[in-house]
Amino acid sequence: NNRIARIELRDFKTRQILGPIPNVSGNHGSTFVTPNTEYVLAASRFSIPLPKGTVAPLENYASQYKGVVAGISVDPNTGQMAVGWEILMPPFNYDLGDAGKMASEGWAFWTCYNAERATGKLEVTATQKDRDYIVAVDWKAAEKAAKEGKVKTIDGVKVIDPKDVQGVVYLLPCSKSPHGVDVSPDGKYIVGSGKLQSITTAFNFEKVKTAISKKDFSGQEDGIPVLKYESIKDAEINVGLGPLHTQFDDQGFAYTSLFVESAVAKWKLGTWEVVDKIPITYNIGHLATAEGDTVSPDGKYLVALNKLSHGRHLTVGPSQPECSQLIDVAGEKMKMLYEAYTEPEPHYAQIIKADKIKAIEVYQKADSKHPNAIWDVKDARVERRGNSVNVYMVAVRSSFEPNKIEVKQGDRVTIYLTNIEQTTDELHGFGLNEHNINVVVDPGETKVIEFVANKPGVFPFYCTNFCSALHQEMQGYLLVGGGKPGQGQQAKAAGAQQ
């Protein structure tokens, strides 16, 4: 749905969901951030006619369909995200990105496939040419163009058309069918692999800048200059079959996942020699080294996020979990340490040092701002206003107060439930029978539960998050009167027949 969520690492809760992002279609090129989180990168996987809602014949795909790469701005004080700028791109399929850093600070990169601008059976039609592209955006120039109004407004956001604004975006020819680009920790190398070629290419960012200043171009796509491959590449590394993504360690080594070969290749930046290889089970896609996307990777560990497990675990039906493997990369030779099973399909990860995360375990009473929170059992009550029933409820080991709610059929019920515990790991839950309601309330948190009591009868509510030896006793009753017995069951039976 072209959305980006921001999760606060203080409590690991989602604070914002931005989107659907205008003009971006199938955001597969996220979420990579610039070094100071000025922007989060986003990109269209599926080019479509713009603005959204426009229909153009698929026969006109090459000219009337458009991709978009975007910088989602992040407020440095609040973290609030908004669309910063977008760039109108040829109808390729845009894939994973990475932000420039150090030597390439101020730039953003994405790979794209389907340089053929093909439709139909893409496995054939989109693999005709020898090369696809890495998109290189000078995001400071994009920011400036947006600020100076050198934009079109499409669906309410600022969109830069490279035909009108020069110097914002360039294309670097890359091996066929790439699925990601990775910038080395010093920012000097832009590393891209195409899964249909057995090499990984290290582009030298200095050479990219020189080629741009000398206009050393081999062509253009919809007004975007294409740089000459031979002028900007430093090395082609013979990593193996089906190279996809590359991560880095603290000793100048790079690790490239090999999907077809089911292996990870370790190679040296600068000398470009492949020094080690380790088999993976099976078909590795993404991989993550400790802080491997940063300017100072931590090394030591690598996690291989594999796409297929091919029955390495007990079979429990056709749907199979996938395999992730933990590899020790501290020594000369990579060592397999452990494997575990994850939901399909593992798609990117970050490993962050634990001491960087300062998460809370309890919401402090002093910080409670909810207007309807109550912190004393004495304040627990049920209030009626017309057909609205407000319940001010406390959860604390091991009871709910009040533990009886009496309403009439059709009443709108709102429960303000505060878990007044201030103890680590003392969460409570609130489940209401046959109402499809089950919420978890963290220590010190207030949750609002709203529903219309449209079924007559007596409905137990109970704690659904284990809390104490008397957890099972933590329960109460909702009594919904004034209705005709059996009504709920009749409605249910009617529903079942449909």
Ligand SMILES: [Cu+2]
């Ligand atoms: Cu409980």
